Amino acid sequence: MxxxxxxxxxxxxxxxLGLTATYGTARAVQIPLFQxxxxxxxxxxxxGVIESVVINYTTAxxxxxxLSFLSRDAxxxxxxxxxxxxxxxxxxxxxxxxxxRVNYDLTLSLAQTSLWLFLRTNAATCVxxxxxxxxxx
Amino acid sequence: MAGTxxxxxxxxxxxxxxxxxxxxxxxxxxxDLNASQSGVVxxxxxxxxxxxxxxxxTTLVTAASVVVTVCKDAAGDQPIGAFxxxxxxxxxxxxxxxxxxxxxxGTYLTSPTVYFFFRTNAGTLTLTNCExxxxx
Numbered sequence: 001m002x003x004x005x006x007x008x009x010x011x012x013x014x015x016x017l018g019l020t021a022t023y024g025t026a027r028a029v030q031i032p033l034f035q036x037x038x039x040x041x042x043x044x045x046x047x048g049v050i051e052s053v054v055i056n057y058t059t060a061x062x063x064x065x066x067l068s069f070l071s072r073d074a075x076x077x078x079x080x081x082x083x084x085x086x087x088x089x090x091x092x093x094x095x096x097x098x099x100x101r102v103n104y105d106l107t108l109s110l111a112q113t114s115l116w117l118f119l120r121t122n123a124a125t126c127v128x129x130x131x132x133x134x135x136x137x
Numbered sequence: 138m139a140g141t142x143x144x145x146x147x148x149x150x151x152x153x154x155x156x157x158x159x160x161x162x163x164x165x166x167x168x169d170l171n172a173s174q175s176g177v178v179x180x181x182x183x184x185x186x187x188x189x190x191x192x193x194x195t196t197l198v199t200a201a202s203v204v205v206t207v208c209k210d211a212a213g214d215q216p217i218g219a220f221x222x223x224x225x226x227x228x229x230x231x232x233x234x235x236x237x238x239x240x241x242x243g244t245y246l247t248s249p250t251v252y253f254f255f256r257t258n259a260g261t262l263t264l265t266n267c268e269x270x271x272x273x
Contacts, residue, residue, distance in 0.1 A: 047145030076228025
């Protein structure tokens with residue numbers, strides 16, 4: 001029989017966000033889950049599976065990992081996931097660049113359409129250049 | 138090719154509960170799994186996947202996690218699973234926060250109501266919001 005797929009979506013933000021070793025509201029990235037969607041009437045709710053988040057950074061100064069969590073609010077007081085520590089993968093040509101990938105596979109139905117990703121380093125600093133969230137219907 | 142999607146259901150409960158480190162009937166929620174489709178005639182049973190529980194809290198004292206025991210009865214004597222939510226404390230208000238846990242229980246229940254019993258690992262907090270996501 002033919003295979004059935006579930007529609008996938010990607011949300012891409014390019015914040016150029018300087019990270020330090022502490023969480024803060026200035027170091028959060030808004031994730032508009034319906035970014036680029038032409039679906040009508042999607043202004044109040046979102047349902048789907050958050051699959052993964054890929055974060056690219058540059059100008060790192062000795063970081064070993066990036067910590068992150070998803071929150072329902074911009075203040076970071078309504079956490080949706082626990083803070084996760086992910087070891088960085090450094091660049092081949094430019095050692096101060098790199099990425100992390102966080103796998104969630106989290107099935108949610110929310111009465112909101114944006115989440116906030118809070119980020120910090122384990123130590124020292126880097127600049128987050130892009131955040132890509134993949135989700136499926 | 139065309140994609141297919143699941144049907145998602147969101148079951149919220151915003152009754153405030155003061156949690157301790159012990160389960161009790163007074164610290165439980167009745168979750169009507171068919172509340173989001175109450176107009177459907179004959180929904181006296183439940184068939185679906187219980188996917189995810191999310192919670193939010195305030196006035197945290199000491200607790201690092203919350204254990205949710207999912208039961209078929211209001212007395213809490215017929216559990217179908219227990220799940221630990223590791224808590225994420227707030228950035229702006231450190232005594233607030235939230236968390237989530239994946240259940241992934243595929244189940245067929247003869248009653249569409251399940252009961253969530255909450256307790257902390259230690260200390261106390263005030264549960265302000267709980268949401269269950271289930272899929273058909």
